[in-house]
Amino acid sequence: MTELRTLKVALLGCGNVGAQVARILIEDADTLAARAGAKLQLSGIAVRNVHAQRDVDLPQELFTTDADTLVKDADLVIELMGGIEPARTLILSALRNGACVVTGNKALVAQDGPTLHEEADKAGVQLSYEAAVAGAIPILRPIRDSLAGDRITRVLGIVNGTTNFILDQMDTTGAQFADALAEAQRLGYAEADPTADVEGHDAAAKAAILASLSFHTRFALENVHCEGITSVTAADIAAAKDAGFVIKLLAIAEKLNVADTETGGGEGVSVRVHPTLLPREHPLAAVHGAFNAVFIEAENAGELMFYGQGAGGTPTASAVLGDLVSAARSLVLGGPGRTETTTGQVSALPIDAAVTSYYIGLDVADQPGVLARIAQLFAEHGVSIEIMRQTIHRDAESNVESAELRIVTHRASEAALAATVEAVKGLDVINSVTSVLRVEGV
Ligand SMILES: NC(=O)C1=CN([C@@H]2O[C@H](COP(=O)(O)OP(=O)(O)OC[C@H]3O[C@@H](n4cnc5c(N)ncnc54)[C@H](OP(=O)(O)O)[C@@H]3O)[C@@H](O)[C@H]2O)C=CC1
Numbered sequence: 391m392t393e394l395r396t397l398k399v400a401l402l403g404c405g406n407v408g409a410q411v412a413r414i415l416i417e418d419a420d421t422l423a424a425r426a427g428a429k430l431q432l433s434g435i436a437v438r439n440v441h442a443q444r445d446v447d448l449p450q451e452l453f454t455t456d457a458d459t460l461v462k463d464a465d466l467v468i469e470l471m472g473g474i475e476p477a478r479t480l481i482l483s484a485l486r487n488g489a490c491v492v493t494g495n496k497a498l499v500a501q502d503g504p505t506l507h508e509e510a511d512k513a514g515v516q517l518s519y520e521a522a523v524a525g526a527i528p529i530l531r532p533i534r535d536s537l538a539g540d541r542i543t544r545v546l547g548i549v550n551g552t553t554n555f556i557l558d559q560m561d562t563t564g565a566q567f568a569d570a571l572a573e574a575q576r577l578g579y580a581e582a583d584p585t586a587d588v589e590g591h592d593a594a595a596k597a598a599i600l601a602s603l604s605f606h607t608r609f610a611l612e613n614v615h616c617e618g619i620t621s622v623t624a625a626d627i628a629a630a631k632d633a634g635f636v637i638k639l640l641a642i643a644e645k646l647n648v649a650d651t652e653t654g655g656g657e658g659v660s661v662r663v664h665p666t667l668l669p670r671e672h673p674l675a676a677v678h679g680a681f682n683a684v685f686i687e688a689e690n691a692g693e694l695m696f697y698g699q700g701a702g703g704t705p706t707a708s709a710v711l712g713d714l715v716s717a718a719r720s721l722v723l724g725g726p727g728r729t730e731t732t733t734g735q736v737s738a739l740p741i742d743a744a745v746t747s748y749y750i751g752l753d754v755a756d757q758p759g760v761l762a763r764i765a766q767l768f769a770e771h772g773v774s775i776e777i778m779r780q781t782i783h784r785d786a787e788s789n790v791e792s793a794e795l796r797i798v799t800h801r802a803s804e805a806a807l808a809a810t811v812e813a814v815k816g817l818d819v820i821n822s823v824t825s826v827l828r829v830e831g832v
């Protein structure tokens with residue numbers, strides 16, 4: 391039997407994900423070698439602090455702070471440090487040296503994907519980042535390869551485990567935001583700076599990557615409208631629950647036609663991340679904890695749904711190692727590097743052109759004719775109402791009655807909805823607008 395070739399693997403970062411990747415590389419060395427057609431020898435692990443306590447017991451001699459030297463001598467480089475620098479410089483250096491690169495760094499790929507791909511293509515090596523979107527879920531490869539012969543029209547995803555965990559805890563156990571976030575951090579789901587999770591930036595980076603691959607056009611971070619979950623209150627969650635909805639942070643990329651927009655946006659793709667109400671029976675409403683799911687609509691395939699663990703060390707390591715084995719095979723077989731197919735011309739639409747349904751919560755005067763006046767105002771702005779429900783509350787002490795009005799609209803443009811809400815605020819029978827949230831799946 392011929393002796394397998396040995397490929398040197400440099401690991402950059404040994405945190406939540408890196409530590410699990412190192413463990414599996416060592417524990418499953420024989421299996422990985424058989425699958426890759428080469429021995430994958432972990433040649434070193436670059437970290438900031440070589441003496442830090444690790445989740446996994448790893449040979450101390452593997453650790454170094456000299457990432458530059460480690461990268462120069464590697465056939466395969468796994469970047470799991472996060473952040474833009476020094477990750478960017480190290481990845482570029484690895485690619486220029488002819489090494490294949492695997493990364494989970496969505497922030498970097500969303501920002502500098504084209505530059506990284508250009509270097510990979512020049513060197514004829516693979517650059518892959520399946521772990522960058524939705525953790526363990528195989529989603530980028532299916533979009534890039536399996537759906538290459540189809541036309542994707544819409545992608546709807548829960549792609550951030552931390553925020554799904556927080557919203558789910560608030561919805562199911564009544565947990566406080568801060569407590570749920572602390573637990574997500576403890577479980578290794580959150581980014582080093584969890585602001586990226588809760589403000590939606592992590593999901594926005596993933597949305598940019600998903601949209602770019604799905605629509606064969608480069609979408610940058612600035613093309614993604616981004617709202618996080620920090621403004622979602624316990625009252626919003628309770629009101630949504632009462633009305634039969636659940637609130638999820640969704641990443642949405644959808645093709646819209648001129649006919650769908652009222653803002654002259656023309657045909658293009660609306661890419662956005664925001665808290666969204668989903669009916670409790672919607673498949674994405676059943677995605678709990680740190681799980682992720684991506685729902686795809688394609689012209690020929692129809693509806694597809696991908697589901698699995700979206701964060702955490704071991705699940706994410708699975709995606710990293712899948713990319714690693716694929717890259718090793720390309721080195722063994724001398725195959726070409728992966729090329730990106732960003733050949734499309736479709737433009738990114740501004741948020742005003744987005745078309746969706748809305749939930750509007752209003753505190754209104756309990757008077758005859760109020761509902762009719764509000765409905766009239768919606769009609770004047772071309773926003774059609776699907777559900778309008780009034781609940782009267784009586785304060786036991788003061789005996790004062792107040793009326794709570796919940797409205798769910800049919801699909802309308804953001805611009806039309808914003809104008810409607812402004813007009814509603816001007817009515818003398820409106821005490822306050824308690825919430826305005828986007829709705830999908832009604
Ligand atoms: N956590 C998750 O569930 C997922 C994470 N990802 C992505 O994977 C990457 C890693 O995430 P995660 O493991 O959670 O991150 P951690 O913060 O847990 O780990 C980061 C690691 O990188 C090392 N590091 C950071 N900066 C440097 C530097 N300048 N030089 C050398 N080493 C450095 C740290 O070293 P030291 O230990 O010495 O501090 C640490 O070992 C990120 O890009 C993240 O977005 C993707 C999907 C899921």
Ligand SMILES: N[C@@H](CC=O)C(=O)O
Nearest residue numbers: 550551552579580581
């Ligand atoms: N912080 C991210 C980790 C995976 O990408 C998340 O919570 O989803």
